[in-house]
Amino acid sequence: MSLTNGQSVSKETWDSHNKMMLDPLSVSDSEVFNIIKKEKHRQIYGLELIASENFASRAVLEALGSCMNNKYSEGYPGQRYYGGTEHVDELERLCQKRALEAYGLDSEKWGVNVQPYSGSPANFAVYTAVVEPHGRIMGLDLPDGGHLTHGFMTEKKKISATSIFFESMPYKVHPETGYIDYDRLQDNARLFHPKLIIAGTSCYSRNIDYARMKQIANENGAYLMSDMAHISGLVAAGVVPSPFEYSDIVSTTTHKTLRGCRAGLIFYRKGVRSVDAKGKEILYNLESLINQAVFPGLQGGPHNHAIAGVAVALKQAMTPEFKAYQTQVLANCKALSSGLIDQGYKIVTGGSDNHLILLDLRSKGTDGGRAEKVLEACAIACNKNTCPGDKSALRPSGLRFGSPALTSRGLVEDDFKKVAEFIHRGIVLTLEIQSSLDPKAPLREFIQALAQGEKFQQRVAEIKTEVEAFASRFPMPGLPEL
Ligand code: DSN
Numbered sequence: 326m327s328l329t330n331g332q333s334v335s336k337e338t339w340d341s342h343n344k345m346m347l348d349p350l351s352v353s354d355s356e357v358f359n360i361i362k363k364e365k366h367r368q369i370y371g372l373e374l375i376a377s378e379n380f381a382s383r384a385v386l387e388a389l390g391s392c393m394n395n396k397y398s399e400g401y402p403g404q405r406y407y408g409g410t411e412h413v414d415e416l417e418r419l420c421q422k423r424a425l426e427a428y429g430l431d432s433e434k435w436g437v438n439v440q441p442y443s444g445s446p447a448n449f450a451v452y453t454a455v456v457e458p459h460g461r462i463m464g465l466d467l468p469d470g471g472h473l474t475h476g477f478m479t480e481k482k483k484i485s486a487t488s489i490f491f492e493s494m495p496y497k498v499h500p501e502t503g504y505i506d507y508d509r510l511q512d513n514a515r516l517f518h519p520k521l522i523i524a525g526t527s528c529y530s531r532n533i534d535y536a537r538m539k540q541i542a543n544e545n546g547a548y549l550m551s552d553m554a555h556i557s558g559l560v561a562a563g564v565v566p567s568p569f570e571y572s573d574i575v576s577t578t579t580h581k582t583l584r585g586c587r588a589g590l591i592f593y594r595k596g597v598r599s600v601d602a603k604g605k606e607i608l609y610n611l612e613s614l615i616n617q618a619v620f621p622g623l624q625g626g627p628h629n630h631a632i633a634g635v636a637v638a639l640k641q642a643m644t645p646e647f648k649a650y651q652t653q654v655l656a657n658c659k660a661l662s663s664g665l666i667d668q669g670y671k672i673v674t675g676g677s678d679n680h681l682i683l684l685d686l687r688s689k690g691t692d693g694g695r696a697e698k699v700l701e702a703c704a705i706a707c708n709k710n711t712c713p714g715d716k717s718a719l720r721p722s723g724l725r726f727g728s729p730a731l732t733s734r735g736l737v738e739d740d741f742k743k744v745a746e747f748i749h750r751g752i753v754l755t756l757e758i759q760s761s762l763d764p765k766a767p768l769r770e771f772i773q774a775l776a777q778g779e780k781f782q783q784r785v786a787e788i789k790t791e792v793e794a795f796a797s798r799f800p801m802p803g804l805p806e807l
Contacts, residue, residue, distance in 0.1 A: 657737065
């Protein structure tokens, strides 16, 4: 072992360290490299129908994988706790400017915080900013299509931190129609007097009536926060109604229909909130409350690499190509919906205004958990979901499908009709497996029969081979190798 002059480690080890810092992933860590390659293969050869997923562009992933990952910059542009932040300041300001432009917002009336790590911390930061501890929040119930962070709890347990640190009273969809029951929300809000009402969903295929929700919020002196995570790309393209006109605060993730990297944004109003009986203007004070709630309240240093990726996605979101993409997302979702209806399936609410549908399997005599497992084995990714009126969240009777990811690969309406056929074949197989078992057989036994039944495995292999041949015809956005 030879030591260099004054250096406490051997020259060989030091040379090897320096080489490690320059090696590509394939050389540096073949284990992780191979896992990523397998995931890439799954994405290329499978049909990705999870409504909240998408494929980020190459430029977004390049920004995300850049040297911006290395920089700490607690604080906000111009007011940081670290040196060397001139370029991250420029980046964060650019991202803020693009975020306002992408949604047509006047910077005198709206501001935006681009630092949330994702949607859940963005929402929690909003709650801590404008609702006092144990203050009251109303969001759409999770089994009805709301998000965990909107206050989910069960009869037995408070599940989401929103329901633990605040008082949550959910609103519901109508069990028969599947549409949000605004009348009941209004009645309950009059009793509960929430400080914040959330207009936002994780599994809801219809446009939200923001005007009605704002009216209900106003009646109670509550803020209206819209969580547009699922639809933020559709909103940017102007193909669904925008929540901004009626909201005080708008939160979003950036990686769903918006097609950026994983991060979150919070938009907040500035200027006059209301005018009192004496004509005095009451101003919003959301800017400092929300900025302080994000940092230093909840988070540490911003993820500057993610802010870079979001800035790129926002630039792309302002192009005519992005509008064309979102128009196609809607058309493809309708094609998928009508393809499944033609095969005799029931879609909750009868169709969709946006990028997703909820298939109700109750009339077919099966449920989402079983069908999801068979489709997954056939290289079709989707998720089980409760349907309106479901008695137990433990046996959800629906499947949620979304069109954003496959549309990013270039699929159009006829392709989605073909996708509907593949789904149908998977569900037919689900029913066959189920009929080979005791009607009360638990999911565990169903999964065992799927994995071990030779006849079923052969059918899975047939469908999967066709799915893979079909899917691999479409290009995959992103970095060429990984
Ligand atoms: N997991 C996302 C969704 O599927 O809606 C939200 O966090």
